Amino acid sequence: MAVELVILFLAISLVLYAILGGADFGTGLLELSSRPPLRTDVRTITKLALGPVWEANHMWLIIAVVIMFVAFPRGYSIILTHFHIPISLLLVGIVLRGCAFTFRHYDPSPTERPWYSWLFVFGSILAPVMIGMTIAGLLFGKVNLHPTSFVEGYIAPWLSVFGFLVGLFTLWVFGYLSAVFCVGEVRAHRLHLRRPSQTRKFFLKMAIRFSVAMIGTGCLIMISGLSSGIRFHTSFFSSALSIPVMIVATVGLILSLASLLLRKYWLARFLSSAAIGSVLLGWIWIRFPTVVDTTEGPISLLQIASPDATIQMLLIALISGCTIIFPGLYFLFKVFKQ
Numbered sequence: 001m002a003v004e005l006v007i008l009f010l011a012i013s014l015v016l017y018a019i020l021g022g023a024d025f026g027t028g029l030l031e032l033s034s035r036p037p038l039r040t041d042v043r044t045i046t047k048l049a050l051g052p053v054w055e056a057n058h059m060w061l062i063i064a065v066v067i068m069f070v071a072f073p074r075g076y077s078i079i080l081t082h083f084h085i086p087i088s089l090l091l092v093g094i095v096l097r098g099c100a101f102t103f104r105h106y107d108p109s110p111t112e113r114p115w116y117s118w119l120f121v122f123g124s125i126l127a128p129v130m131i132g133m134t135i136a137g138l139l140f141g142k143v144n145l146h147p148t149s150f151v152e153g154y155i156a157p158w159l160s161v162f163g164f165l166v167g168l169f170t171l172w173v174f175g176y177l178s179a180v181f182c183v184g185e186v187r188a189h190r191l192h193l194r195r196p197s198q199t200r201k202f203f204l205k206m207a208i209r210f211s212v213a214m215i216g217t218g219c220l221i222m223i224s225g226l227s228s229g230i231r232f233h234t235s236f237f238s239s240a241l242s243i244p245v246m247i248v249a250t251v252g253l254i255l256s257l258a259s260l261l262l263r264k265y266w267l268a269r270f271l272s273s274a275a276i277g278s279v280l281l282g283w284i285w286i287r288f289p290t291v292v293d294t295t296e297g298p299i300s301l302l303q304i305a306s307p308d309a310t311i312q313m314l315l316i317a318l319i320s321g322c323t324i325i326f327p328g329l330y331f332l333f334k335v336f337k338q
Contacts (some may be wrong), residue, residue, distance in 0.1 A: 002201070002311045007301055009318045010067045011284045015062035019177060019273045019281055022170075024050060024057045026178025028097060028124020029171065031117065033206055041199040044192055045115070047105060049185040056332060058094070059325075070314050074304040075291045082143045083134050086158050097123030111246060125171060132170030136163040139287060140230045143294045162224045163219060172213040179207035180256055180272040184265030204260050211253055215334040245282035249275045 034042040068076040104116035137158030147153025190196040252275030259268035290298040
């Protein structure tokens with residue numbers, strides 16, 4: 001039972017990172033999609049919306065990494081070994097956008113700021129694509145634990161057309177979440193904007209465009225998977241949970257856009273998060289307890305878990321940490337996201 005609870009904490013951490021960290025990453029795509037002079041207001045929203053909370057959003061990734069390292073060290077080793085290239089590029093993207101975000105704000109020399117903005121956008125696009133390609137490799141690739149070449153062991157599991165499409169889908173998802181979250185920020189920070197009405201319309205328009213891009217890319221993923229022999233749809237529709245997940249995701253997507261039009265911004269945020277979170281939790285449930293597919297068969301988290309004493313101590317630490325983290329997060333968002 002303790003192992004299942006630790007896995008639940010892992011799943012929750014990944015979902016929260018996808019939602020909160022995803023909305024964080026998506027701001028770079030929104031900046032890229034904007035045009036002068038509206039881009040100035042988009043960057044203002046990025047600064048005011050992310051400034052107080054952007055470090056907190058990445059906390060969930062750190063928690064997930066710690067859980068994997070402590071509770072499932074063999075799985076952690078396999079993932080970090082065979083996917084070290086996309087994960088390293090992911091970290092490069094996170095560091096680039098983080099540094100650029102800070103330096104752009106505090107650098108006294110205005111001539112350097114365009115470089116920071118481009119680095120911020122580049123990191124914001126690189127990281128989601130690498131996240132998606134890593135996920136595709138873990139769930140639908142075949143990791144060779146005893147490769148005969150570098151390409152076979154460390155390139156082939158994640159670098160493919162199918163993997164790139166999943167990475168592109170992840171980018172659109174994060175852009176959609178960011179657009180939905182940023183619409184409400186316009187009202188909160190309208191006094192700092194030159195064109196609040198046009199900025200709000202821009203975010204609404206981008207939310208619709210990204211949702212369409214998500215659907216289109218999802219269709220391409222299905223076609224690519226079938227042509228490549230990756231029948232992930234078979235796993236999805238073989239589960240009794242698949243239909244409810246699809247209904248929640250579809251209804252959440254439609255209602256979140258409708259809520260934006262009705263200016264019910266917090267409802268839109270909740271519905272968009274529910275739509276994305278339901279898909280992620282659905283896939284985690286369908287694939288449970290597999291953490292990665294290999295040429296020797298799937299690797300189960302239950303089979304590679306640490307000794308019971310380690311799992312129990314980790315579970316105590318996670319439960320104790322929740323008593324500090326969640327009240328702290330509530331206070332953080334209460335202060336800065338009224």
